[in-house]
Every structure is written in structure tokens, then in C-alpha cells.
Amino acid sequence: MRFSKSLALLAAQSSVTVAQTNSTNSTTVPYLPLSADDHFSFILYEALSLANGGGSSTGEVMRATAKIVAGDTESFYNEFKFLGDSVHDIAESINATKFPVSAREAYFRASSYYRLSVFYMTANQSDPRLYSVWDSALADFDKAISLTEVRGERMTIKGPGFDIPIIYWKSPKAAGCGPVPTVLVGSGYDAPQEDTYHSIGREIIDRGWNFVTYEGPGQPTVRRQQGLGFIPNWWDVVTPVVDYLETRPEVDKKRIALGGLSFGGILAPLAATREHRFAAVLAIDGVQNLQTTALKQFPPALAQLYNSGNKTVFDAYLNKARVNPEANTMFKWFIGQGLWSFATESPYDWFTRLGGINLDGTVLSNITSPVFVGKGEDDKVAGGQEEVVAKLLGDKAYLYEFKTALGAGEHCQLGAEQQLAQVSLDWLAEVFEAVK
Known part of the structure; x- marks a missing residue:
């Protein structure tokens, strides 16, 4: 999963606002939509692309895609966590000494599904699943690379x-x-x-x-x-x-x-x-x-607010936006992931450091x-x-x-x-x- 790929959706939806709801179609992206939620569709496409290097199975991903509720990040978590657990169990049931290729490929896919399941969890940095499921992903990846x-x-x-x-x-x-x-x-x-x-x-x-x-x-x-x-x-x-x-x-x-x-x-x-x-x-x-790119895609009022240097108002605006149920998934993820990856609670601090x-x-x-x-x-x-x-x-x-x-x-x-x-x-x- 790549931040700037997701930001491409923000570019395609140049009129993103706090009140914008999730799209009911995915005509903003040039590939077959996999979800009525544009951002979900994009990340699911990334999940499919992992299959090119043995990191997923198209059938498994498409089944999860059919079950995930558009815009519902808990649904996204549940379906990929289910896949991770299920494929992990398959890997564990294989005699890796006798069938190392089968075990390796299953561990690789389980690891990917665990990583995917917590993709949206960065919005809540205290969620224990953000850490515990990641440990499962690392453990299965390590088992896989010991068999390559x-x-x-x-x-x-x-x-x-x-x-x-x-x-x-x-x-x-x-x-x-x-x-x-x-x-x-x-x-x-x-x-x-x-x-x-x-x-x-x-x-x-x-x-x-x-x-x-x-x-x-x-x-x-x-x-x-x-x-x-x-x-x-x-x-x-x-x-x-x-x-x-x-x-x-x-x-x-x-x-x-x-x-x-x-x-x-x-x-x-x-x-x-x-x-x-x-x-x-x-x-x-x-x-x-990336800050320059993002500023061009922000609604003009939001870009002006950041450029004004008013940290208090900018922080309040984005912190409210990222918990607004009416805001689209891309916008909420963009803020939450930024705060997480820069280890800060201030949107202004994150965005300024991004520009550096x-x-x-x-x-x-x-x-x-x-x-x-x-x-x-x-x-x-x-x-x-x-x-x-x-x-x-x-x-x-x-x-x-x-x-x-x-x-x-x-x-x-x-x-x-x-x-x-x-x-x-x-x-x-x-x-x-x-x-x-």
C-alpha cells in the first residue's frame, strides 16, 4: 500500500470536502471498480497486484471484496483478518519439511492479508490490533522467507x-x-x-x-x-x-x-x-x-487555511474532518495516516514536516x-x-x-x-x- 497512490484519488476528486460522502461509483479511477468506495477500490486493487509476486491470490481477494461493506473499515478489517487467519491455518497444517513450496506460499499470503487488515487502523493509534496483527504478519513472513x-x-x-x-x-x-x-x-x-x-x-x-x-x-x-x-x-x-x-x-x-x-x-x-x-x-x-501535490488537491479554503499559518484552526478543522462520518474514506485516511507516520497529534505539524x-x-x-x-x-x-x-x-x-x-x-x-x-x-x- 502506497501513500502517493492513494493521494492520486484525492487528485482525481479535486473537490474533496469534509462533507463529501463516499462515491457511489468509481469513475475517477481508470480500472474496473472493486468497491463503491473509491479508496477501498484502490486498496483492493493493490491487494490484487500482490498476486503478481506471490503475495496474494486473486480468488481469495475477490471473495473478500465481495464481502466488504463499502466505506466500513471494520468490515475491511474483518474480511482480511479472516483471510489471514484461514490461510495461516492452512500453512500451519502443511508439513513444511515435505512440502516447503506449499507452506511458503501460504505463509506469504497470510502475511499480506494480516498487513492489509490493519491498513485503516492507523486512524486510531491506540487500537491494539494495529500492533498485535502486525506481529502475526511479521511472523508469517519470516516463516515464508525461511522456506524460499x-x-x-x-x-x-x-x-x-x-x-x-x-x-x-x-x-x-x-x-x-x-x-x-x-x-x-x-x-x-x-x-x-x-x-x-x-x-x-x-x-x-x-x-x-x-x-x-x-x-x-x-x-x-x-x-x-x-x-x-x-x-x-x-x-x-x-x-x-x-x-x-x-x-x-x-x-x-x-x-x-x-x-x-x-x-x-x-x-x-x-x-x-x-x-x-x-x-x-x-x-x-x-x-x-508530496505537500505541494496535496495542497494543489485540497479544497481552496483548506489550502488557504494551511498557508495562513494558523496552526490552532488548521488542527481543529482536520481533527474534526477525520472523524466526520460524512467525510470520504480517502480524506479521513490521508489525515490519520499522516499523523501516524509522523508520530504526531497535530495535523499542522505533520503537514509542515511533510513539506520539509x-x-x-x-x-x-x-x-x-x-x-x-x-x-x-x-x-x-x-x-x-x-x-x-x-x-x-x-x-x-x-x-x-x-x-x-x-x-x-x-x-x-x-x-x-x-x-x-x-x-x-x-x-x-x-x-x-x-x-x-
Whole structure:
């Protein structure tokens, strides 16, 4: 699940107001609606897309879709929790020694369904399910990666004042041919690192490279286990991981790439402005500043209220809006997730800090490696920011537009992950080949 994908719905519904009810149709999105609630439809589509990398089953997701009541977040929780529990029980019933593939695939799906079930729970930060169900998701994912042909290894790296959880997949090619390229990938605003394995991780491993994921402050597990919100100095998250990677004998130190998905498309380039050991950076997609995007999609009165600097009134307005039963799901989630991921109770504080995570020309001029800038043709959230980022990067940028006609025009190529991998990783392979 990716924040900026969800924000695309806010862009499509440019007249969002506190009093707006959930849409009775989903004509604002370019794919077949899965719910009368636009935001539910979007997240259910994300659930389906996980199937491309073994993270869900279309039949299981579609059954949950048929049972979920539009706009009812408890219904959303109940149906995916039911799927998580049921598929977990199946996994537990399998003799994993005799049938490791069957057990692995069931554990992967159960883990995804547990993660999906608590997607809307961030609106109530004291809800115990936000934590207990997450623990179930992590446990099942760990069981799954212990059964993969290329085993995933979970470990913790020490950062400056926080711990950085990573998952490391060592390429089997490294044993026979020495050090191999390594791709370090970070997720975004609300997606966990576990999702990344299903979206692009298997494709990286299939190319014979080491694959590593990580999370920093504000991201799902770090936020839960350490209580930390997003920070603007993202290099402090990435640099300790690179330090660790350079100690691994199977890592080709000259061929390490950093990727970022969704909000990670800002975080990865931001880290690369200070951390210069990367052969390349993947910004999928190339967003520059999410606060800027959101302000353009806010109702004019709300944007004016924020720009006035009146923190007290802005806080009161959004805190009232996010509990208003008449407000649409997207709007309520947008506020609740922002407060959660920045570990604050003040909407003004969250939104101001969001604006501080920014890629301008001065910042981007510090990047020394080539940057793949992805763009979805139908990506409303970026609003042309991909072209701005590419222009500011100059000859260091490679801008690629994914086409809606081929089902790849959504932000981060949701549902067309194979196309994303083909284009971005083939580009990356050529970059690796050119490294001396």
C-alpha cells in the first residue's frame, strides 16, 4: 500500500470536502471498480497486484471484496483478518519439511492479508490490533522467507538513534562467480518492506543480484516498534545499511543501487544527495514534494487555511474532518495516516514536516550517480513532478513514461509490476555493465 497512490484519488476528486460522502461509483479511477468506495477500490486493487509476486491470490481477494461493506473499515478489517487467519491455518497444517513450496506460499499470503487488515487502523493509534496483527504478519513472513529457495535473512542495523530493520537475500550466483550487484530498495509512506519482495524483489533475485530491503523512521515496523516518525535526513537511514553491505564478501561494492517506491521515490534520491557510493538510483516514481501535490488537491479554503499559518484552526478543522462520518474514506485516511507516520497529534505539524522532505535543484545537484525516474502516464499524484525532477537532474536522469494503454500508467505501475521490472532493471543492468 502506497501513500502517493492513494493521494492520486484525492487528485482525481479535486473537490474533496469534509462533507463529501463516499462515491457511489468509481469513475475517477481508470480500472474496473472493486468497491463503491473509491479508496477501498484502490486498496483492493493493490491487494490484487500482490498476486503478481506471490503475495496474494486473486480468488481469495475477490471473495473478500465481495464481502466488504463499502466505506466500513471494520468490515475491511474483518474480511482480511479472516483471510489471514484461514490461510495461516492452512500453512500451519502443511508439513513444511515435505512440502516447503506449499507452506511458503501460504505463509506469504497470510502475511499480506494480516498487513492489509490493519491498513485503516492507523486512524486510531491506540487500537491494539494495529500492533498485535502486525506481529502475526511479521511472523508469517519470516516463516515464508525461511522456506524460499533464496533465503531471506532478517537483521537489524544500528543507526544514529534508531534501529534499521533490513531483510537480506544473498544471490546464489555470488558463490560461484564472486561478488555480484546489490539492489537496496526502500518502500514509501505506508507500505512495509515485506510488500517490496512481491512487487520487485523476486525480479531482482531472478537476475542474479543480491536484494535488500529496509525501513526507517515513519515506516510501518519502525513506527510500531520504536515509535518514530519520518525524518528529513534520510541519508542517516541509508548510510548505515551501505556500511553494512560493504562488509559482505558477496556484495560488489562498485555495483550497489538504491531504489525507492512511491514516497520512497523522494527518499531514495534524498539519501543519495549525501551518500555517494551508489552506482545508480531508481526513483519509482519521481515525485518531488508530496505537500505541494496535496495542497494543489485540497479544497481552496483548506489550502488557504494551511498557508495562513494558523496552526490552532488548521488542527481543529482536520481533527474534526477525520472523524466526520460524512467525510470520504480517502480524506479521513490521508489525515490519520499522516499523523501516524509522523508520530504526531497535530495535523499542522505533520503537514509542515511533510513539506520539509523535498527535492529541489540545490539538493538534487548533489547526486553523483545516474537516476532512473519513473513516470506513470495516468499518475495524478505527481502532476508533472517527474519531468521537473528529471530536468533538475540534467544528464544524470533517465526519464521513462509507462503507458496507460498497457495497464502500467498508474503510480508505481500498480498491477503491471513485470513491466516496471523489465524497464527499470534492464536499465540498471546496463548501468552496472558500464561501471569500471
